[in-house]
Amino acid sequence: MNETITKGHFSEEQIDKDLLKNVNWGGKFKLWMGFLTVSLIICLYYYYQQLQNGLGVTGLHDYVSWGIYISNFVFFVATSLIGMLVSSVLGMMKVSWVRPVARIAELVAVAFAMVAGLIIITDMGRPDRLLNVFIHGRVQSPIVWDIAVVVTYVVISALLLYIPMLPDIALCRDKLNNVPKWQQKMYKSLSLGWNSTAKQFRLMNRYTRILLVLIIPIALSIHTVTSWLFAMTLRSGWDSPIFGPYFVSGAFVAGCAAVIIAMFFFRNNYKLKEYITADHFDRMGKLLVLVALVYVYFNINEIIVPGYKANTADAKHVHEMLYGHDSVMFWLVQLGGLVVPFLLILFKPMRKPLPLTIISLVILAGAWFKRVLIVVPTQLAPYYPIQNVPEGWTGYSPTTPEVAITVASFILVLMIITVLAKLFPVVPIWEVKEDMNHKNN
Amino acid sequence: MNMANKNDKSRRSFLQKLGIAGASTVAGSALLLQGCSDSNKASGNKVKVLTADNKLVEVDVAHLKPGDKIQDLSYLQKRGREGIPGKKxxxxxxxxxxxxxxxxxxxxxxxxxxxxxxxxxxxxxxxxxxxxxxxxxxxxxxxxxxxxxxxxxxxxxxxxxxxxxxxxxxxxxxxxxxxxxxxxxxxxxxxxxxxxxxxxxxxxxxxxxxxxxxxxxxxxxxxxxxxxxxxxxxxxxxxxxxxxxxxxxxxxxxxxxxxxxxxxxxxxxxxxxxxxxxxxxxxxxxxxxxxxxxxxxxx
Amino acid sequence: MKNNKGYNLIILFCLCFLAVANVNAQSDWQAPAEENEKLSPFLFDDDMVLEGRVAYENSCTSCHGTPGQDDFTPMSPPPGDPGAEAFQAQSDGSIFYKIKMGRGTMPKFEDAFADDELWNIVAYIRSFNEDYKQELPNMEGVVIPEYAMRLSFDENVDKLVVKIFAEEVPQPEVSVSAYVMGTFGKHLLGKAQTNELGIAYVDVDPTLPGDEEGKINVMVKATKGFARAKLQQDLAMAKPTERHSAIEGRHIWSTDRMAPIWLKITFFVSVFGVWFALLFIVFGLRNIKKAREEA
CATH class of the missing domain: 3.30.70.20 (Alpha-Beta Plaits)
Structure with missing residues (x-):
C-alpha cells in the first residue's frame, strides 16, 4: 500500500498547469452557483416560516419531538468524520496513496461539520436563545459537550485543511495573475509569505502533526458525544452502551461514500484522471469494505442482543423494526443500503470509478435513512400509550418546510465545497510534486 | 350577607360569646408556606403587585396575599427556583x-x-x-x-x-x-x-x-x-x-x-x-x- | 318457557324499581328525625360563609359544582345543585347530617371536618338562598361553661394528655378530638372523652415524624353540649426528624453549580487543553511568516 499511485511522469510545469486549472470562475461554475443560490433562497423562505410560526410547521409533535433535523445532524456529523480517518489515521501510517485525496476528504469534513452546527440551530424552538448555552451551560448535558466538540472539530478541520495547503496557496499567489484583485490579495495574506524555506516546511510539518494527533480524540468524541444524545436516555432502542462505537463505525461508511462521490466529481469535472486514478477508487473501495464490515458487525449486535432477550420494551422496538411499522425502511436500509453494496464492492470490477460512485450514492442515501431509523422509531414506541392526542401523533411524516430546510443543509454543503474547490487546488500540488521527485530519484 | 343584619343584636352578641367561628384553619396554613414565617414583620423586600381590584401597588414580600398578582419577574424567578423549605x-x-x-x-x-x-x-x-x-x-x-x-x-x-x-x-x-x-x-x-x-x-x-x-x-x-x-x-x-x-x-x-x-x-x-x-x-x-x-x- | 317469562317479568320489575329508586335518591335520603331538627349553635355570618366557601370549593365543587349554576357532575344518583330550591328546602340539620355522614358516592366528611367547619359549609350553602332565615336554638337558661385546655405528652405510654377545666374545675365527659396539622389538612389522631379528673388520653403513633426536636403542631377540640374550646400548639410528641433538602449533594441532575467535581474537571481540562494547543498553532502561524527568509 505504501507506493505512490499517481500515474505517469509529468514536469512540474505540467503538474502546476493541470492542478491549478480548476481555480477560475467559469461560466459553468456561475450557473451551478446560481442554481444553488436560488434553491437556497427558496429553502430559506421555509425557515423564515418556521421562525414565524414555530416548529409547528414541521411534522414533529410531543411523541416524535426529534425528527429529520436531528437525523440529518447525526448524518452530517457522521460524514464529517472521514477527514480524520483519511488524513490523520492513514496519513500518520504513511499510507502515501491517500495524499492526493486527503484534501478532498478534508473539504468534505469541513463543509459537513460547519453545516452540522447550523442544523442544530434549525431544530431549536428558541434559536434566539442560543447564547444561553454559553451563559448557562451545564457540563452534565451531552448537548454542551456536543457543541464544544463540534466547534473544536470545525476549527481543527479548517486548520488541517489550511496549514498543509500553504505551499499551494503560495503557488496560487505566484502563478495566478489573471484572477480578480481581491483574490490575489487573499492569496497573498493567506500564504503567510510562504517562501518554501526549510524552516517553513519544518514548522508546517510540526503543526500538521500536532493537528493530526489532536483530531483523533476530538473526532472520536464528536460522534461518541452525538451518540450519547440518545444513549444517555432511558428509551428502549437508544439505551445502549455500544452506541458510541456503533455511531463511529457508521460514520466512516457514510464518510467514505461521500469522499468517493466527491473524488468522482472532481476527477471528471476538473480533468484530474491522471492524479485521481482508478487505483485510488479501488483502494477507497477496499477501505469502504473494511469500514462497512465493522458497521455490519455493530448492526448485528444492536439488533440481536435486545431481540434475543426480548424484555418488554426492547422486544416491541425490535419487533417494529424487523416485522412491524418500520420494517420496509429497515430492510431497505440494511440490505439495500449496506449489505448488498458491501457484497458488491468485494468484487474488483465494482470498485471501478463509475460503479463505485453509484454504489457510494446508494450507501450514502442508506446512511441518511439509517439515521432516521435510529432517531424516530424509538420515540414512536414510548413506555406509556399515546392517547388523547390527535391521531397523527402515532406516526411521523416530515412536512414540506421540514424537508426544504433539510435540503438547504445539503445545498449549503455543496456551496461550501464548490467555493473552496474553486479558490484552491483540490489536489495538493506540492505533495504530488514531492512524490514525483521522490520517484524520479 | 343580608340575613345577618336581620337577626336581632342581643342574640348575636350572646352567640359570639360561645367562642365561635374557630380560628380559620385554611387561612392559617396559607401563612405557613409564604416562605416568611412571621407575617407581621416586614422583610424589607418590596415587590410590585396587582391587587384583586386591579391596582398596581408595592408591598412587602412578607405581606403578600394569595390573591395578589405579583408583577415582579425577578422576584418570581428567584422564588420559583428556591422552592419551599422543609417540604418534600x-x-x-x-x-x-x-x-x-x-x-x-x-x-x-x-x-x-x-x-x-x-x-x-x-x-x-x-x-x-x-x-x-x-x-x-x-x-x-x-x-x-x-x-x-x-x-x-x-x-x-x-x-x-x-x-x-x-x-x-x-x-x-x-x-x-x-x-x-x-x-x-x-x-x-x-x-x-x-x-x-x-x-x-x-x-x-x-x-x-x-x-x-x-x-x-x-x-x-x-x-x-x-x-x-x-x-x-x-x-x-x-x-x-x-x-x-x-x-x-x-x-x-x-x-x-x-x-x-x-x-x-x-x-x-x-x-x-x-x-x-x-x-x-x-x-x-x-x-x-x-x-x-x-x-x-x-x- | 312459562317459567322463563316469569323470570323476565321479575327482572323487568326490579329494573324499573331500581331506576325509579335511582332518580329519587336525593329526595329519598332522609336524615334521622333527631338530626333533622338539629340547629346550628353558631350565627351564620360573613366569616363563616367565607370559610365555608373555601371548604366547599376544596371538597364539594368537584361533584356539586358552584351552587346556583346547575353545573354539578352528571352522576347516578345526581349529586344535585345546593343552590336549587329542592335542596334548600331541607332543614339545616338535614344538610349538616348528610355532609357529615355521607352515603354511597357522597363521601363521609366526619373525619375531615369538625362540627363547626361543617356548619361553615351549611352557612355557605344557605348564602345562596335570599329567603333563608336562620333558626337559632333556644338558649335561655342555659349556662355555657368556658373551657380551658392543657396539653401534654406522656412519653411512657405514647399518649397525648388533654386536661379540661372550667374555672379550675376538671370537666368530665367532654368529647375531645385531637388532630395533627398537616400542610393541606388535619389528620385525626383520635377521639376520647375526659374522665372524672377531666383528663382524656389520645394515642400517638411514635413513628409520626416531627421536626428536629420532635415537635409537631397539634390541634385539640373539646365539645360538650354548647360548650366548646379549641387549642392549637406545638408539642414535642413526635419522632425527631431531620429534614433534608431534596437537592442535597452533587448529582448528574444537579444544577451546573452543583455538578460533580470530576465531571467539571474533565470537561474544562479537556476543552482548555485542546484549545490551548489550537491557539499555540494559530499563533505559531506567525512563525511561519517570520521564517520566510532562509537563515
Missing part, C-alpha cells in the same frame, strides 16, 4: 377510584393555559396484559428524585427544587427538547405553535410555578401546581377530582390529604396497606408519585 411533596393516585371523569385534566389545562392536545396530566386507558382488562391511569410528571430530564438539560432551564418539585423556566428554555426525549414517562409537552390566548396573556408576568404565560418554542409540564402549594392549597387536579383518586401532601410530615374528601391520612400507612407502587421503578428514576393498584374485579 408527594402525590398518591388511587387507581381503584379513577372512573375517567377527566375533571383533573380539564382543571389542569385551564390553569396552565394548555391547548386540548397538550397534557400535563393525561388519563390513560391501560391494558392489564394478564387479566385482559383495562383500567384508567392518570399520568403526571413523576417529579423523580433522579430526574433524567433534568440531567440532560443543557442550560439549567429545567431543575429540581429543594421541595422535590421539578420545574421549567420557560424564560431560559432553548427548545432543544432533549428533556422530552429523555423522559421515560412522556410527561413533557412542547409549545409547537403560538400558545393558547397568547395575545391576552401578553401582559401577564411569568410565574414559573404556574408556567403561565406559556411561550412558543419552549417545553412545559406538570409543576405539581407549585403556585397553589405556596398558599397551602392542593394542586388544581387534586382538588378537581370528584372520585377521591388523588392524595397530595408532604413526605416529611408523612401526611397526605385526599383532594375530594379532604381526609388527611398517614402516607406510609396508605402506601403499605394498599401495596403502592411507582411507575417503572427498575429505571431508577425514583418517582414522587405513587400509585395504588386498580380494582381487581372491574373490567
Amino acid at each position: 411533596f408527594v402525590m398518591v393516585v388511587d387507581l381503584a377510584k379513577c372512573k375517567n371523569a377527566r375533571k383533573c385534566m380539564k382543571a389542569c389545562q385551564s390553569a396552565h393555559q394548555l391547548k386540548p392536545e397538550m397534557h400535563h396530566l393525561n388519563v390513560l386507558e391501560m391494558e392489564d396484559p394478564v387479566k385482559k382488562t383495562s383500567y384508567w391511569m392518570p399520568k403526571t410528571c413523576q417529579h423523580c428524585d433522579n430526574p433524567p430530564c433534568v440531567s440532560v438539560c443543557p442550560v439549567d432551564a429545567t431543575f429540581k427544587r429543594q421541595d422535590g418539585i421539578v420545574l421549567i423556566d420557560n424564560e431560559r428554555c432553548i427548545g432543544c427538547r432533549f428533556c422530552v426525549a429523555a423522559c421515560p414517562y412522556s410527561a413533557r409537552t412542547f409549545n409547537w405553535t403560538e400558545p393558547k390566548n397568547s395575545d391576552k396573556m401578553a401582559d401577564v408576568t411569568y410565574d414559573m410555578e404556574l408556567n403561565v404565560p406559556q411561550k412558543k418554542g419552549t417545553v412545559t409540564k406538570c409543576a405539581f401546581s407549585a403556585d397553589q402549594l405556596r398558599h397551602g392549597k392542593l394542586p388544581y387536579c387534586v382538588s378537581a377530582c370528584p372520585n377521591g383518586v388523588y392524595y397530595f401532601g408532604d413526605q416529611n410530615e408523612d401526611l397526605v390529604t385526599n383532594g375530594t374528601t379532604k381526609k388527611t391520612v398517614r402516607l406510609s400507612h396508605l402506601l403499605e396497606e394498599n401495596a403502592a407502587y411507582t411507575l417503572m421503578p427498575e429505571l431508577g428514576t425514583k418517582p414522587s408519585v405513587y400509585y395504588l393498584p386498580p380494582r381487581e374485579s372491574e373490567g
Whole structure:
C-alpha cells in the first residue's frame, strides 16, 4: 500500500498547469452557483416560516419531538468524520496513496461539520436563545459537550485543511495573475509569505502533526458525544452502551461514500484522471469494505442482543423494526443500503470509478435513512400509550418546510465545497510534486 | 350577607360569646408556606403587585396575599427556583377510584393555559396484559428524585427544587427538547405553535410555578401546581377530582390529604396497606408519585 | 318457557324499581328525625360563609359544582345543585347530617371536618338562598361553661394528655378530638372523652415524624353540649426528624453549580487543553511568516 499511485511522469510545469486549472470562475461554475443560490433562497423562505410560526410547521409533535433535523445532524456529523480517518489515521501510517485525496476528504469534513452546527440551530424552538448555552451551560448535558466538540472539530478541520495547503496557496499567489484583485490579495495574506524555506516546511510539518494527533480524540468524541444524545436516555432502542462505537463505525461508511462521490466529481469535472486514478477508487473501495464490515458487525449486535432477550420494551422496538411499522425502511436500509453494496464492492470490477460512485450514492442515501431509523422509531414506541392526542401523533411524516430546510443543509454543503474547490487546488500540488521527485530519484 | 343584619343584636352578641367561628384553619396554613414565617414583620423586600381590584401597588414580600398578582419577574424567578423549605411533596393516585371523569385534566389545562392536545396530566386507558382488562391511569410528571430530564438539560432551564418539585423556566428554555426525549414517562409537552390566548396573556408576568404565560418554542409540564402549594392549597387536579383518586401532601410530615374528601391520612400507612407502587421503578428514576393498584374485579 | 317469562317479568320489575329508586335518591335520603331538627349553635355570618366557601370549593365543587349554576357532575344518583330550591328546602340539620355522614358516592366528611367547619359549609350553602332565615336554638337558661385546655405528652405510654377545666374545675365527659396539622389538612389522631379528673388520653403513633426536636403542631377540640374550646400548639410528641433538602449533594441532575467535581474537571481540562494547543498553532502561524527568509 505504501507506493505512490499517481500515474505517469509529468514536469512540474505540467503538474502546476493541470492542478491549478480548476481555480477560475467559469461560466459553468456561475450557473451551478446560481442554481444553488436560488434553491437556497427558496429553502430559506421555509425557515423564515418556521421562525414565524414555530416548529409547528414541521411534522414533529410531543411523541416524535426529534425528527429529520436531528437525523440529518447525526448524518452530517457522521460524514464529517472521514477527514480524520483519511488524513490523520492513514496519513500518520504513511499510507502515501491517500495524499492526493486527503484534501478532498478534508473539504468534505469541513463543509459537513460547519453545516452540522447550523442544523442544530434549525431544530431549536428558541434559536434566539442560543447564547444561553454559553451563559448557562451545564457540563452534565451531552448537548454542551456536543457543541464544544463540534466547534473544536470545525476549527481543527479548517486548520488541517489550511496549514498543509500553504505551499499551494503560495503557488496560487505566484502563478495566478489573471484572477480578480481581491483574490490575489487573499492569496497573498493567506500564504503567510510562504517562501518554501526549510524552516517553513519544518514548522508546517510540526503543526500538521500536532493537528493530526489532536483530531483523533476530538473526532472520536464528536460522534461518541452525538451518540450519547440518545444513549444517555432511558428509551428502549437508544439505551445502549455500544452506541458510541456503533455511531463511529457508521460514520466512516457514510464518510467514505461521500469522499468517493466527491473524488468522482472532481476527477471528471476538473480533468484530474491522471492524479485521481482508478487505483485510488479501488483502494477507497477496499477501505469502504473494511469500514462497512465493522458497521455490519455493530448492526448485528444492536439488533440481536435486545431481540434475543426480548424484555418488554426492547422486544416491541425490535419487533417494529424487523416485522412491524418500520420494517420496509429497515430492510431497505440494511440490505439495500449496506449489505448488498458491501457484497458488491468485494468484487474488483465494482470498485471501478463509475460503479463505485453509484454504489457510494446508494450507501450514502442508506446512511441518511439509517439515521432516521435510529432517531424516530424509538420515540414512536414510548413506555406509556399515546392517547388523547390527535391521531397523527402515532406516526411521523416530515412536512414540506421540514424537508426544504433539510435540503438547504445539503445545498449549503455543496456551496461550501464548490467555493473552496474553486479558490484552491483540490489536489495538493506540492505533495504530488514531492512524490514525483521522490520517484524520479 | 343580608340575613345577618336581620337577626336581632342581643342574640348575636350572646352567640359570639360561645367562642365561635374557630380560628380559620385554611387561612392559617396559607401563612405557613409564604416562605416568611412571621407575617407581621416586614422583610424589607418590596415587590410590585396587582391587587384583586386591579391596582398596581408595592408591598412587602412578607405581606403578600394569595390573591395578589405579583408583577415582579425577578422576584418570581428567584422564588420559583428556591422552592419551599422543609417540604418534600408527594402525590398518591388511587387507581381503584379513577372512573375517567377527566375533571383533573380539564382543571389542569385551564390553569396552565394548555391547548386540548397538550397534557400535563393525561388519563390513560391501560391494558392489564394478564387479566385482559383495562383500567384508567392518570399520568403526571413523576417529579423523580433522579430526574433524567433534568440531567440532560443543557442550560439549567429545567431543575429540581429543594421541595422535590421539578420545574421549567420557560424564560431560559432553548427548545432543544432533549428533556422530552429523555423522559421515560412522556410527561413533557412542547409549545409547537403560538400558545393558547397568547395575545391576552401578553401582559401577564411569568410565574414559573404556574408556567403561565406559556411561550412558543419552549417545553412545559406538570409543576405539581407549585403556585397553589405556596398558599397551602392542593394542586388544581387534586382538588378537581370528584372520585377521591388523588392524595397530595408532604413526605416529611408523612401526611397526605385526599383532594375530594379532604381526609388527611398517614402516607406510609396508605402506601403499605394498599401495596403502592411507582411507575417503572427498575429505571431508577425514583418517582414522587405513587400509585395504588386498580380494582381487581372491574373490567 | 312459562317459567322463563316469569323470570323476565321479575327482572323487568326490579329494573324499573331500581331506576325509579335511582332518580329519587336525593329526595329519598332522609336524615334521622333527631338530626333533622338539629340547629346550628353558631350565627351564620360573613366569616363563616367565607370559610365555608373555601371548604366547599376544596371538597364539594368537584361533584356539586358552584351552587346556583346547575353545573354539578352528571352522576347516578345526581349529586344535585345546593343552590336549587329542592335542596334548600331541607332543614339545616338535614344538610349538616348528610355532609357529615355521607352515603354511597357522597363521601363521609366526619373525619375531615369538625362540627363547626361543617356548619361553615351549611352557612355557605344557605348564602345562596335570599329567603333563608336562620333558626337559632333556644338558649335561655342555659349556662355555657368556658373551657380551658392543657396539653401534654406522656412519653411512657405514647399518649397525648388533654386536661379540661372550667374555672379550675376538671370537666368530665367532654368529647375531645385531637388532630395533627398537616400542610393541606388535619389528620385525626383520635377521639376520647375526659374522665372524672377531666383528663382524656389520645394515642400517638411514635413513628409520626416531627421536626428536629420532635415537635409537631397539634390541634385539640373539646365539645360538650354548647360548650366548646379549641387549642392549637406545638408539642414535642413526635419522632425527631431531620429534614433534608431534596437537592442535597452533587448529582448528574444537579444544577451546573452543583455538578460533580470530576465531571467539571474533565470537561474544562479537556476543552482548555485542546484549545490551548489550537491557539499555540494559530499563533505559531506567525512563525511561519517570520521564517520566510532562509537563515
